[in-house]
Amino acid sequence: MKVTIVYDNTSARDDLEADWGFSALVTAHGRRLLFDTGAKGSILLGNMEKLDIDPRSVEEILISHDHWDHTGGLSDILEINPVPVYIPKSASGPSGLSEVIRVDEAVKIHEGIYSTGELEKIEQSLVVEVDGGVAVIVGCSHSGIGNIIRAAQRFGPVKALIGGYHGFDEFEAVEGIDLLVPTHCTQFKSELKSRYPGAYREGGAGRVFEL
Numbered sequence: 307m308k309v310t311i312v313y314d315n316t317s318a319r320d321d322l323e324a325d326w327g328f329s330a331l332v333t334a335h336g337r338r339l340l341f342d343t344g345a346k347g348s349i350l351l352g353n354m355e356k357l358d359i360d361p362r363s364v365e366e367i368l369i370s371h372d373h374w375d376h377t378g379g380l381s382d383i384l385e386i387n388p389v390p391v392y393i394p395k396s397a398s399g400p401s402g403l404s405e406v407i408r409v410d411e412a413v414k415i416h417e418g419i420y421s422t423g424e425l426e427k428i429e430q431s432l433v434v435e436v437d438g439g440v441a442v443i444v445g446c447s448h449s450g451i452g453n454i455i456r457a458a459q460r461f462g463p464v465k466a467l468i469g470g471y472h473g474f475d476e477f478e479a480v481e482g483i484d485l486l487v488p489t490h491c492t493q494f495k496s497e498l499k500s501r502y503p504g505a506y507r508e509g510g511a512g513r514v515f516e517l
């Protein structure tokens with residue numbers, strides 16, 4: 307499994323644009339799935355090009371939640387490549403999608419790839435089977451990291467947690483996770499870094515994680 311951060315508040319490479327929002331390309335179990343689309347289509351597609359990711363190679367898109375900094379690039383990429391979009395059931399937008407799968411309960415997207423289901427009526431997270439457990443990709447974690455971990459654990463022990471942790475501060479909830487990449491909207495990065503120095507990794511556009 308490989309996760310490439312395409313869009314983030316910070317950038318790990320000079321040639322990639324940093325902007326408030328989040329998007330990551332997940333390649334796993336023979337599939338290529340785009341998780342969220344950032345805030346602006348031009349930045350999403352520009353960063354993809356510099357990362358050598360052809361938007362036409364994306365097979366489906368999963369939207370964590372209906373906030374502008376995660377859905378903003380959606381219409382631009384769908385214009386190039388109208389793939390199915392998995393979106394939480396309660397989301398009111400975005401409109402004009404070609405093929406929409408509304409996600410309520412936890413669901414298998416493909417062999418080894420799952421959604422936690424919509425949690426707290428706002429957000430879903432992506433769960434991918436890896437060696438010895440699962441990696442979890444999160445948007446803003448508005449539904450709560452504790453809830454997300456509990457929902458993901460039904461698919462295996464959580465080995466990695468990558469994405470926006472928002473105001474998460476119940477730090478003991480992530481104890482034992484091998485890889486922590488708190489990025490995007492995460493408020494308490496430095497606390498997580500000092501508490502879990504072995505697991506902590508910086509996020510940012512251009513970072514690649516392989517599990």
Ligand SMILES: [Zn+2]
Nearest residue numbers: 371373446448
């Ligand atoms: Zn949000």
Ligand SMILES: [Zn+2]
Nearest residue numbers: 375445446491
């Ligand atoms: Zn966000």
